Amino acid sequence: MNAPALLEQPVEVADSPPPAARRSWRPVLWTLPPVLIVLIIAVYPITRVLAESTVTPTGRGTSVWTDVLGSEAFRKALWRTVSIAVVSTAGCLVLGTFLAVVLAFVPFRGSAVVGRLIDTVLTLPSFLVTLAFTFLYGTAGAVNALITEITGRQTPLLNFLTTPWGVIAAEITFFTPFVVRPLLGAFAQLPREQLDVAASLGASPWRVLRQVVLPEAWPAMAAGGSLVLLLTLNEFGIVLFTGAKGVLTLPAMIYTRGIVTFDLPGAAVLATVQVVLSLTLYGAYRIVFARFTSRKGH
16 A cells, blocks of 8 residues: 555544543532531531431421420520620620720830730630639629728629629620721721821811721621621630529520430520521621622722
8 A cells, every 4th residue: 555545544543531621620629628528517517416406206306396496495595695695796896996996096015015915815715714704703703802801891792793794794805806806907908198198187086087997997897796796696615604504595505405404306406596597697797798898899
């Protein structure tokens, strides 16, 4: 066979997937590990809890849900949980904004040390703050001992730790740094030229703070406040270590049902309500934050 005939014959090439097809699988392969991790550490426990909440003595059903959600103890615990979380968040926003403004715009010696101390609180467990409150403001604490020595009182003057206000005070003390830190980051990015121009035009410090500084800090304040709201909503250690037996929140009720009385289906119902409440608040925060940032962008 001559050379021209060989050139005219078709050459068979082995089938192979195009490069684009091979590359299209790479994002899927990279996505599988985080999806599996989320399924294992989040979806699976929630699914097990939800399944446990339907267990009844005769099989499965919704009788446990009816009993738990219809009880007066649940309604009181839900109201107590939400009210403590809302009041604590409001206190953290007020105190955190004040501290952030002072640290960012009021020069004084030791401001860096104060900032480091605030950051240190973020690394501590919540029960340490509660124990410190007990040593200071408990019925046998240092403040009551000093008041007794000065006034000669026979009964302690301060007796609020075992009340909702004691829990709120401890939560404000512990969670305020979660508001201070994002606000300091937002203030650090604020152009100083805006402040100088506003001051040169005769604006008072309060007006500069209200019309220039705070509008730029709303996203950071919303982020810190929403985080504090979620954390206080699920806080258990502070309620436990204050010894506030009359302050029954949903986390404390879950602990009592699941660990003390070993009522796992009832505890599962309460835990499911807690998860739904947290996810609802998180979803509402994401919607509000997205709308706020979109308006600011326009």
